[in-house]
Amino acid sequence: MSPASTQPAIEGWFAEDDSGSPHLIGARCPQCGTYVFPPRASNCPNPGCDGDQLESVALSRRGTLWSYTENRYAPPPPYPAPDPFEPFAVAAVQLAEEGLIVLGKVVDDTLAADLKVGMEMELTTMPLFVDDDGVERIVYGWRIAS
Numbered sequence: 369m370s371p372a373s374t375q376p377a378i379e380g381w382f383a384e385d386d387s388g389s390p391h392l393i394g395a396r397c398p399q400c401g402t403y404v405f406p407p408r409a410s411n412c413p414n415p416g417c418d419g420d421q422l423e424s425v426a427l428s429r430r431g432t433l434w435s436y437t438e439n440r441y442a443p444p445p446p447y448p449a450p451d452p453f454e455p456f457a458v459a460a461v462q463l464a465e466e467g468l469i470v471l472g473k474v475v476d477d478t479l480a481a482d483l484k485v486g487m488e489m490e491l492t493t494m495p496l497f498v499d500d501d502g503v504e505r506i507v508y509g510w511r512i513a514s
């Protein structure tokens with residue numbers, strides 16, 4: 369049996385630096401400086417800008433908690449959900465440098481009662497599900513910054 373491998377659930381939304389710290393991959397318009405996540409190659413989202421070439425950039429690993437909620441219901445198929453389902457928190461985090469608000473799942477042991485708007489959060493990664501080939505699929509998520 370070969371060692372279990374891990375792959376992102378979605379290609380190209382996050383990466384890890386040499387030390388293993390994850391960061392999100394966004395895009396930035398060189399004309400007006402607007403950031404966007406998830407990344408895309410064209411079509412600046414700023415209505416006052418006609419920029420159509422966005423460049424790929426590494427986004428801040430930290431931000432402040434802007435809002436959050438707790439999901440108490442398993443998502444319907446085709447979305448993968450653990451069985452038995454465990455409630456989890458979802459956080460909207462405003463990135464330190466870019467000001468973008470990025471929604472993500474919160475690590476398993478942190479629920480809404482542990483969270484407070486304005487807290488410092490940092491990016492992490494977590495397993496989402498194991499696919500039919502036995503590959504563990506990873507997503508980015510948030511945890512309370514240490």
Ligand SMILES: [Zn+2]
Nearest residue numbers: 397400412417
């Ligand atoms: Zn622009």
